[in-house]
Amino acid sequence: MLLFSAALGLTLAYVALAVYVSQPWRSDLEQVIGPVASWAIPMFLAYIPGFVIGFMAFTLALSRYRPPDTAEEWPAVTVVIAARNEQRGIVSTLERVAALDYPAPIEVVLADNGSTDETAARAEDAARRLGLDYKRVEETEPGKHRGLNKALPLVTTPLVVTGDADTMLQREALRYLVGRVVERPQGQHVAACAGALVVENTADTFVTRMQGWDYRLGINGVKRMQAAYNSALVAQGAFSVYWTEDLRAVGGWPDAIGEDIVLTWALLDARGITQYEPVALSFTVAPRRLRQFMRQRSRWARGMFEGLRTHPPRRQPRVLAKFVAGIDYLVPLLDIGYVFFWLPGVILFLFGYPLIFSWWSMLLIPITLVIYGLLRRWQEQHVFRRLGVHPEADRRGFLGYLLAYQLLSSLASLRGYGQYLVGARRRWR
Numbered sequence: 001m002l003l004f005s006a007a008l009g010l011t012l013a014y015v016a017l018a019v020y021v022s023q024p025w026r027s028d029l030e031q032v033i034g035p036v037a038s039w040a041i042p043m044f045l046a047y048i049p050g051f052v053i054g055f056m057a058f059t060l061a062l063s064r065y066r067p068p069d070t071a072e073e074w075p076a077v078t079v080v081i082a083a084r085n086e087q088r089g090i091v092s093t094l095e096r097v098a099a100l101d102y103p104a105p106i107e108v109v110l111a112d113n114g115s116t117d118e119t120a121a122r123a124e125d126a127a128r129r130l131g132l133d134y135k136r137v138e139e140t141e142p143g144k145h146r147g148l149n150k151a152l153p154l155v156t157t158p159l160v161v162t163g164d165a166d167t168m169l170q171r172e173a174l175r176y177l178v179g180r181v182v183e184r185p186q187g188q189h190v191a192a193c194a195g196a197l198v199v200e201n202t203a204d205t206f207v208t209r210m211q212g213w214d215y216r217l218g219i220n221g222v223k224r225m226q227a228a229y230n231s232a233l234v235a236q237g238a239f240s241v242y243w244t245e246d247l248r249a250v251g252g253w254p255d256a257i258g259e260d261i262v263l264t265w266a267l268l269d270a271r272g273i274t275q276y277e278p279v280a281l282s283f284t285v286a287p288r289r290l291r292q293f294m295r296q297r298s299r300w301a302r303g304m305f306e307g308l309r310t311h312p313p314r315r316q317p318r319v320l321a322k323f324v325a326g327i328d329y330l331v332p333l334l335d336i337g338y339v340f341f342w343l344p345g346v347i348l349f350l351f352g353y354p355l356i357f358s359w360w361s362m363l364l365i366p367i368t369l370v371i372y373g374l375l376r377r378w379q380e381q382h383v384f385r386r387l388g389v390h391p392e393a394d395r396r397g398f399l400g401y402l403l404a405y406q407l408l409s410s411l412a413s414l415r416g417y418g419q420y421l422v423g424a425r426r427r428w429r
Contacts, residue, residue: 004229004320006058006062007059007062010058011051011058012051014050014054014058015047015054018046019047022042025358026039026042029041029042032355041341044333044336044340045341045356048333048334049334049337051330052327052330052331052334053371056221056222059225059228059229060224060228060374063228065278065378065382067176067179068176068182068277070179071178071179074102074103074104075104075158075159075178075182076104076157076158076159077102077104077105077106077158077159077160077161077174078155078157078160078161079108080109080148080151080161080162080163081093081094081109081110081162081163081165082113082144082147083111083112083113083115083119083123083164084112084113084115084119084142084165085117085119086117086119086166087115087119089165089285090110090119090123091123091126092168093163093165093166093167093168094126094127094130094132095126095130096169097132097163098130098131098132099171100169100173100175101172101174101175102174102175102178103175105157106132106133107133107135107155107156107157108127108132108134109134109135109136109137110123110135110137111139111150111151112136112137113139113140113144113146113147114139114140114142120136137151138150143255144237144253145252145253145255145256148162148237148259149252149253152244152248152252155244159181159242159243159244160241160242160243160247161174161177161241161242162242162260163237163238163239163282164237164239164284166200167238167283167284169239170282170387170389172279172387173195173282174280176280176281177195177277177280180193180277181241181242181243181275188230188273190230190272190273190274190275191243191267191271191272191274192232192235192240192241192243192264192274193232193235193274193275193277194234194240194274194276194277195239195240196223196276196279196280196281196282197215197219197236197282197283198215198216198282198283198284198391199211199212199285199286200283200284201285202286202391202392202397204288206400207286207288207293208286208287208288209396209401210397210400210401210408211287211293212391212394213397213401213405214401214409216376216391217372217375220278220375220379223278224276224278225324226276227274227275227276229321229323230273230274230275230318230321231268231318231320231321231324231325232264232274232276233261233264233265233274233307233324234260234261234264235260235263235274238282238284239282240260242267243271246271250267250270250271254266256303256306257299257302257303257306258299258300258303258304258306258307259303260303261300261303261304261306261307262303262306262310262311264307265307265325266310266311268311268321269311269315269316269317273321278379278382279383279386279387281383281389290408293408294408294415297408297409297412297413298412298413298415299416301412301416301417301420302416302419302420304328305417305420305421307328313326313328313329332414332417334410335409335410335414335417336414338407338410339411342356342357343407345357369402372402
């Protein structure tokens with residue numbers, strides 16, 4: 001609670017300062033658009049973003065990373081790989097599993113969700129060649145949760161690790177991930193732990209270059225903040241670990257487009273705390289084309305709403321979990337503010353009307369660069385250097401991430417919110 005109190009206090013002081021120094025801006029807005037809008041625009045553009053970003057930044061600045069302790073006894077693990085028509089990548093994925101340095105037995109189950117290509121045959125051949133303890137189950141009805149639930153009865157080990165067919169694990173990843181989940185911080189049971197993802201195919205397109213920076217800075221930073229309060233909100237299906245008994249106790253993966261989000265919130269609600277291990281590194285294939293990216297982020301946004309509906313933050317048993325989960329209520333406001341206020345304000349500014357976006361707004365750019373710089377430096381020191389990983393320095397991708405990525409992401413998220421609200425047909429791909 002000391003970390004939380006300090007981070008929240010500093011955040012509230014920062015927002016109060018922002019309200020004070022923006023008084024001239026509000027006065028100018030009031031003369032043109034009235035008193036209500038003069039508060040609404042700064043709320044969407046400055047105060048709410050300042051609270052969300054400030055709380056993350058102060059939490060990370062005040063917290064310290066401690067590697068997980070070496071387990072006295074390493075539990076056996078079942079790696080469940082979800083796949084549908086993944087013939088191009090499944091062999092590489094299994095090779096990475098076989099190369100893990102985990103010091104206990106590993107079983108592998110391929111959850112084949114109705115593949116019509118050579119996924120099953122290639123996986124079978126690779127598993128035999130690599131000497132893996134391997135099984136395959138097939139679920140023909142579409143839906144990732146169906147394939148995962150079909151595999152769950154085959155699990156005989158204490159732990160289940162989920163991975164996608166395009167997720168390639170770094171050699172030490174499983175040891176760090178399991179090391180974190182077997183810990184009991186302050187005597188609390190860790191029900192699930194998310195691993196860290198970085199983009200494998202950053203050089204493919206400009207879209208993948210921008211996503212590479214989002215995984216390294218945005219997603220990693222948010223997850224580290226949540227984990228500081230033992231409340232990581234997404235143990236993502238691409239690479240996470242769960243206790244088998246906890247999975248079965250909550251009924252496995254739910255019928256939701258964001259099945260991993262809803263599952264994580266169910267575990268937080270009923271089974272224990274959830275963690276994130278930034279050194280448990282894996283590489284994922286990001287969407288190459290803009291249309292694919294927009295669909296993915298729409299699904300993520302819709303999944304967040306499913307989690308808020310199914311397991312509302314007020315039901316969480318811990319105060320810190322209530323608060324961290326409650327921040328998700330503010331995320332749609334960030335997207336609304338960026339699309340409907342920030343972007344029109346920049347356009348008006350470029351045409352000589354600095355009412356919404358003015359010269360003082362430029363101060364946000366150096367502040368943003370400082371935060372991103374600190375996040376990048378932390379990851380390079382504590383993750384990449386520790387593991388001997390050397391990511392490419394991608395200035396073009398970073399510039400796109402800084403200038404265009406948030407607009408694309410917010411547009412996709414707004415689409416996902418709308419799909420959820422109107423009850424549009426769900427699509428998993």
